[in-house]
Amino acid sequence: MLANTSQLILRNIADLTGKVLFVEPEADQLARQLQTLTAISCYTTDAAVKTQWQDAGVNVYFAAKPDFTEKFDTAVVFYPKSKEQLASTLQLLHSALAEKANVYLVGDNKGGIKSLVNHAEKLGLHAHKLDNAKHCLWFSLTGDLGQLTLRQLSSFTLSLNDKSLQICSYPGVFNHGKLDKGTALLLQQLAHINDGKVLDFACGAGIIGAYLKQQAPAIELYCSDISMLAVEATQATLAANQLSGTVVAADGLPSTPANFKHIVSNPPFHTGIKTDYSISEAFIAQSANRLQKGGTLTLVANNHLAYQQLLEQAFGNIKVLAKANGFVVYQTVKSQ
Ligand SMILES: C[S@@+](CC[C@H](N)C(=O)[O-])C[C@H]1O[C@@H](n2cnc3c(N)ncnc32)[C@H](O)[C@@H]1O
Structure with a gap:
């Protein structure tokens, strides 16, 4: 089974180039559908997602604040259930992205992604809508992730x-x-x-x-x-x-x-x-x-x-x- 967000990613897979990091994906079979991508990794805080991606042979970062050991050309971020997590998750990515890396965001309309343009603006970033299908949206995101606030206890x-x-x-x-x-x-x-x-x-x-x-x-x-x-x-x-x-x-x-x-x-x-x-x-x-x-x-x-x-x-x-x-x-x- 594939979540609607995952199906939208597959529809836009041509956007994903170089080393790709999937950030907080859903607990579904997406990892097994990405054969056309040569280098993928996953960052998740969910134990079920960790198991699924590891079982599919993907390198997984599993921590509240992961230490990324490589640089990625593309990041695909799943819009978080709790909006306040977005800035922090993006800040965590900052050190893991290569120069000129592309950041994409995907989310279900029911999960609040419709307000991403405003949300991104408040964070000093720009969200550009690229696709809309399966009740989900696909955006690219630009701006300086380094100025965002990291999650704090x-x-x-x-x-x-x-x-x-x-x-x-x-x-x-x-x-x-x-x-x-x-x-x-x-x-x-x-x-x-x-x-x-x-x-x-x-x-x-x-x-x-x-x-x-x-x-x-x-x-x-x-x-x-x-x-x-x-x-x-x-x-x-x-x-x-x-x-x-x-x-x-x-x-x-x-x-x-x-x-x-x-x-x-x-x-x-x-x-x-x-x-x-x-x-x-x-x-x-x-x-x-x-x-x-x-x-x-x-x-x-x-x-x-x-x-x-x-x-x-x-x-x-x-x-x-x-x-x-x-x-x-x-x-x-x-x-x-
Ligand atoms: C209703 S909250 C309760 C949290 C805490 N015990 C409290 O009372 O404040 C439920 C918790 O279940 C966790 N959870 C969701 N699915 C789970 C699963 N499959 N296995 C273990 N924990 C899960 C969530 O992350 C969340 O922290």
Whole structure:
């Protein structure tokens, strides 16, 4: 399957010359459709995209701030879901582009690329529309990327249960700079977690994991997220609060350790700009396999999402621990 943005790139493949860098592409099969290009690389912060491009034999840069070891003649940038990421991503490219390199941008109309001309102007750049098909736009971008601002970690203080936590985050990390209302509700329902291996799945800026480790220092904390921005933000959050934990990038549950005593999550239900329940379905099924006997899965979700049925199917039991502001906290126990 190819995303519409990827199909638009293939339609304009004649524009792509020399060494080409694909920046934050979608999780699809594009890498396998680029046989006419001789030298391609990929920069992504998404663990699923990393795996797909590596499996297609492409050199992948995977970090919040990658160290590029080569110069590219062409960069193809996918318009980011969070607009505030664009300037920073372009700034990162600056040092990786050869003199006179061409920069192209592609995006889905639903993702906001229609406003790129204005957005680019505000950044001191110029966007020129070149093509329009499949509800997507193809632009070239000119101007000095070096004057743009690089992504910086920022932090805010969270006060809970008479204690405070410094939460570090990057633009592009879930709910950047704020505590989500669903997460806030979930944090009030975690007093049963005191020891054992505990996973904060889909950790974002690491709020749940940091809170758990601060409240119950005896736990062995693991945090995972598909996004490298989230992984690096969580590492910074733990370090800022002198808390220890293992933080990994993974699409779905991390492969190690084999079992957890407790899993806690405010799980994702989006892939890019689309609602996608399959991630949570897979997460719940994987959790049922990876929890030790007597272990718990505690998660929060919007009350319009069909988690109750999924949890009942996978675990055979379910409790509603709290309901407020359109969110529900569910808990299931691994019985055998
Ligand atoms: C609703 S946010 C929760 C973030 C954080 N736990 C909080 O409560 O603030 C969901 C997180 O899921 C991550 N995510 C999306 N798809 C994923 C996948 N397939 N595997 C792991 N994490 C994923 C996103 O990057 C995002 O950080």
